[in-house]
Amino acid sequence: MNTRKKHTGNDDEAEAQSSFRKRKLRTVVKPGKVLPAGARRGTVLTALGPHWLVAPEITDHGLDAVSLMVCSVSGTVDAQGGTTLVAVGDVVWFVSSGSAMEVGGQEYAEGTIEKVETRRTLLSRKAAGRVQREQVLAANIDRLGIVIAAANPDYHRGLIDRYLIAADKGDLEPFIIVNKMDLVSGELETLIAEDLEVYTKALRRKVFFVSTVSGFGIDLLTEFLNGATTLLAGQSGVGKSSLINHITQNHLRVGSISQATGKGRHTTTSALLVPLPRGGFVIDSPGTREFSIWELDLQEIMYYFEEFDDYSPNCKFSTCTHTHEPGCAVKDAVDKGAINAGRYFSYLALRAEIEG
Ligand SMILES: Nc1nc2c(ncn2[C@@H]2O[C@H](COP(=O)(O)OP(=O)(O)OP(=O)(O)O)[C@@H](O)[C@H]2O)c(=O)[nH]1
Ligand SMILES: [Mg+2]
Ligand SMILES: [Zn+2]
Known part of the structure; x- marks a missing residue:
């Protein structure tokens, strides 16, 4: 975790800034509202239209992938500071309504989210549109995997540097994944390695060179992902979903949910939390062409x-x-x-x- 101070001001000032930001992360039950009896804890896997798909918790870190719930958000859940009410990765408390709902040809038990726990970390950006608004892309993640492609599409260093700042702001450990290494060789391969050297040497970040087509570098990356929660972000078409499918071998049925709501395209339309076979999670996210950092002076x-x-x-x-x-x-x-x-x-x- 990055503990480097971002301001030259004194420690008190830095501390005040940080606690101000932390307060803003808080999403709580409105005052006076008591959590209903029978409420259970779970984790938000993805958005399903206006609802949220929630996996109930079975153990401290284990999620029940069979009894998934489709939840709406209770009017008593309050997002302080106008931040995103519910995000993928949020730990929530929900109550079951006893009825069922069909989404994408699948039947789920219905419930209501009554409380969203304080977010430990988050990745956010400035929401598109004229109004200044924070959009939380995912919550409670440990690492940010910045995915770029060696070719098709070409990468932009500027986007990498923006993600590094967003990770720093959100207390995430960033690293870089260069996918589609099968498409380059010789001089171009050397040029890419040299271009990205600054991230390993000067900034001491990890850079993984991989290919989901040839399988190159995947074992090393899988090893690194184990046990932590990682959000994969990057431009559309770099291969974020391909990487996750390759690593998890589609081992959870939520993989098919994202396809069912994908309107026939392969492009990812909403963030999706996927358990890793050997512990930990990886979150797939929709590709972004641009990335505006939230609250950057x-x-x-x-x-x-x-x-x-x-x-x-x-x-x-x-x-x-x-x-x-x-x-x-x-x-x-x-x-x-x-x-x-x-x-x-x-x-x-x-x-x-x-x-x-
Ligand atoms: N040559 C090559 N193609 C790849 C590789 N990985 C993925 N692709 C292809 O790249 C295209 C985009 O892959 P996706 O996994 O959908 O990319 P994504 O980053 O999830 O894209 P969005 O969901 O739109 O953000 C697909 O046609 C994949 O088959 C790779 O390692 N090498
Ligand atoms: Mg995708
Ligand atoms: Zn100067």
Whole structure:
């Protein structure tokens, strides 16, 4: 887990900022409302139209994959700060209504979510549209697997750097998966390895090179995924769903649910939590072309580029933004190749986006 401080301010200030954010994560039962008798604990697997598919908990970490419930959300569940009410990965308390509902040709017991537990971690982004709103993509995850393809589609370093910041903000451990390695060889393969070297060397992140077609690298990745909850995110078509199918060998029937609601396309339309054969979970998510980080201030951006920290104290001005100022030690380090130019470019692009 990343404990690096993002602000140069004192510890109290950093602590206050962090507890402010944590308070905002809280989704609780409205005051005065008591959890109904017979309420059971479960985990949200996916959205089914306006409802949520919930797996009841059988042991501390075990989920009952047979008696899945389709739940609506009780009006007494309150999302503080206008954040997403329920998200995949949420731990919820639900009551069974005793009736059944058919979704996608499958019959499920019906229930109502009465409470959403405080989220331990989350990945969120700025929701599309004009209104400033946070969209929680998934809750209670340990790691963020940033999936890119070696080819088809080409990857953008800028998107990787955005996901790294979102992971940092959400207290997730990010790593990179480069899929479709079967499509490249020789010089191109070397170029990709060199291009991504900054993530392993300067940022000390794991990078897995894999192919779901040839099976290359899958064992190592599977080993790493075991026991933790990982969200796979990335552009559409990079192979997130293919990877999950390959690793889990479709071993849970919820795999067919996502297809049933997939409107005949293979593209993933809503996040889906899938248990791993040897413990832990992996969450599939719909592909995103762009990714806007939720609540990112202009002044804050530089602190997410941790490799700048080694040079920024030597900038001529203490208020240096590392963009145009004379005597900037960060720009100097970029020119000398000590800071990766692609990362610096991502920094400038993020600033430009926020400055508008
Ligand atoms: N050559 C090659 N093709 C792959 C590989 N993995 C997946 N594909 C193909 O890439 C396409 C997209 O795969 P998906 O798994 O649907 O991609 P996704 O990331 O889940 O896409 P969205 O759900 O739209 O976000 C499919 O046609 C797969 O067969 C791979 O390792 N090599
Ligand atoms: Mg998919
Ligand atoms: Zn500077």
